[in-house]
Amino acid sequence: MKHDCHYHPGDPAKWHCGECQIHYCTRCMPDADTRKRKALCPACSKAMRYLGAATEVVPFWNRIGSFFRYPFHTDPLIVIAICTLVPIFAPANLIGILIWLVLALALFKYTYAVINHTAEGHLKPPSVSVAFTGSGFNIVILQLLVFIVMGGLVGTAAMLGGPGLMMLALAFVLLALPASIMVLAMERSVGAAVNPMNLAVLISRIGTPYFLLYGYLILLTMASGVAQDFALTHFPFWLSQPLSGFLNSTFTLILFNMLGYLLFQYQEELGFSADTQDDASNADRHQRDRGNRFDADIDMNLKDGNYDRVQSMLKETLKQNRDDPVRIGQLYKLLIAQNDATELYQYHPRILGWLADRNDGEGIASVLGILEFAESGFKLDDPELAVRCARFLYQKGHFKQALRLLQDFHKRFPESDELAPAYLLVAQTLANGLSQWEKARAFLTFIQKRCTNHPLHPQIPVFLDQIEKRELLKGPKASFATPDQGN
Template identity: 60%
Template sequence: MKNDCHYHPGDPAKWHCRECQLHYCSACMPDADARRQHGLCPHCGRTMRYLGAATEVEPFWLRLSRFFRYPFHADPLIVIAVCTFVPLFLQQDILGVVISFVLLLALFKYTYAVIRHTAEGHMKPPPVATAYTGEGFAIVIQQLLVFVAMVALVVASGIFLGPLPAMVVAAFAILALPASIMVLAMEHSVVAAINPLNLATLISRIGWPYFLLYGFLILLTLASGAAQEFAASHLDPAIAQPLAGFLNSTYTLMLFHMLGYLLFQYQEELGFASDFQEDLPTTESSQRDRTRRVDADIDMNLKEGNYNLVAGILEEALKRDTHNPIRLSQLYQLALARNDVQDLARHHVKLLRWMIAHRKHQEVRTLLTVLARHDPDFRIQDPELVVDAADLLFHQQDYRQALRLLKDFHKRFPGSEQIAPAYILVARTLANGFEQWEKAISFLRFAGKSTTDEQRLQAINTYLEQAKRQEPLKGPRASFGPAAETKQAGSF
């Protein structure tokens, strides 16, 4: 049965918790180890069952064109070419026969490696070295023993039970041959490959697609045989023989890839799990990314309606990374959506600093409006933060809100170094926003009395000249933006 993720309907599940009876996709389990097939349920902490690609793999009948292209990748073509054409150049002596036999073993070894390789989730062929190096040559002998055992079983049935039972046994052996090849490729056991119970179980678990595949295999066999017969009848033997060998090898690789894919497609029914290996992360760290785990926990709890738990997760995350813009944004959006004014007030300093740093004018305005509506006496208690917030509002032409922030600044923060910058900003707001030149001049003169900084005093004099000419108060030419103006000469 194919299952979707509980939290992301439409996304295939990769993990299943038997305790909670919940299915999770890869996005819900970023810290799980798919390679080792180990993951802990985010709800109960129990070890979960890995489903691999069982819920997302497409049926084999939709991949027929890819099966036909499979033998024509570079690696299988090299194997086929070596095993087909090298014997043509060998002398017909003992050494030539031995080499030809070894190459035949290598070809069959490669074809059986294709089944296991595909069943493990590799849709690209195994490398050339698989055919000629390492162990695995014994599987060819094992397959020969399987054929001998099947024939012996049919003959024995005819001798001891009669012709009709022998025909039934022969029919089952022919029908179960692909299943026997699959079992042998995966388990490397002759006994398992001829065990009728194993074969019947495999066929029953796959169901009707097994018989559909069987039909495709018959068609492929007939097509391959017809092509080889045509080559033998119409071409010179020097060409027909290698061509027939090439076609037979190509057909065999295609067939074995289809068998491996059938195992991959029905892995859940067959009791194992594998995934598309090319799609797995290449580094361990990417699977255990703490940030992605927090994202997944937030997403799942939001969908469950556990808003208090989400708020707690965000606060814990911000303790580890105070200035994380993503977490601050999530905290702000959650509190605003819940109309949690207390949370907004408690975190307003860090929220405002994040908003100012990222020039989020509308968010600053909204936050200040919500807090003032809840508490008419609300005031920002950090003088530098007040000036920075008012500066952002000023540059977004939100003049009234900027003036509200800066009202009675010198009374609220007596002796602050921000008095002069604050009242320069008030003057610019009055002049540029309301054309109140006289008030602007008064505030500029007050700002001049509140600072001894030469550069700032020069800027104030420049603004005074502009105000007397009733011109917009512009910062020094050396400034290159709002942030630069703030730092240079106290201009805002």
């Protein structure tokens, strides 16, 4: 069953809190340990249930093409080739029979490994070594026992109820065979694989898609039979035998891959969890970054309307790292949304500095407007910040606001190195923005008399000349001429 994240509708949920009945996606849980399937609910701190890929997995009927391509990956192709071609060159004696038997067991083991591998979320086939090394060869014996028990069930039904009951039993056995194979692959238990209640529960939990899959499996079986019959009929024996074996192995892997994927798709209904293992975009997202956890908490609290809580969290963080640009930006957006002049005033130096770093003249104008409304005659106490903010206000056309910010600058900061840049900006604002040329001349004259040692001093005559010509105040043009060229 698909569940969306409570806080990010449209994003598949990965975690579910049984206490709060809330579903969370990976964005809400950046600090969760997906490998160990452990996470604590952000709301109640209780352990949550991991949903794996159950909420985002693509239905199997949309991946038919992928199932048919599955046997042609390198690893399964090598397994099929070894198990199909080696017996051709084996001697026609007891040793050859043993070789054929071992390879048949290896292929059988590999097909069952495909179910487990796919059910765990691996969309790529298991490696070649799985077929020929390690334990798991007993799966063949277990499957034979399952067939014997099922045959015994049909025979018992025939003895007790005659042909009618036998046909019902046979129909159930055939219908439940895919479910039995899936249970046997996952649990390695004959009892579980032949238990009618167990199989009925699995079929009922999957529901209609099980019968859709069953139809596909019948078609696959028929297609495999037709293809093998064609090979045996139209090709010589030396070619038809390996070709028939290759086709049989290929269709078997397709079938078992589909069974494993069905388990993966309905993992939540079947009571286990698995995630996509081979897709780089869905790699382990277990991150211990406290910043990501903090961002997720802010996001959830904002969506819950807990604005005071978010504000307290940001202020507490800024006590530990007062110049954190991310948190300053978040606090600015929150305070502007709330039109909180009191808190804006408290944090205005850092907020205005943050806006100036981003060349955000409109944002500076908005903050200053709120502060000026709350406190008539508001002025900045930092001369460098005042000049920076005024420059961006000038660039955005907020001329009067820029002038108010630099008003009486020489009285407030008489020894500041920012005095010349501040009054040059005032002159540019008056001349270029408001066409008040005489007032602009007065400020340029002030710089010429008062700031004789400042690097801007030699440029003042150029600006005064521009005033006389009623030209826009711009800096002197760069010259690349050497003194000799000038002569």
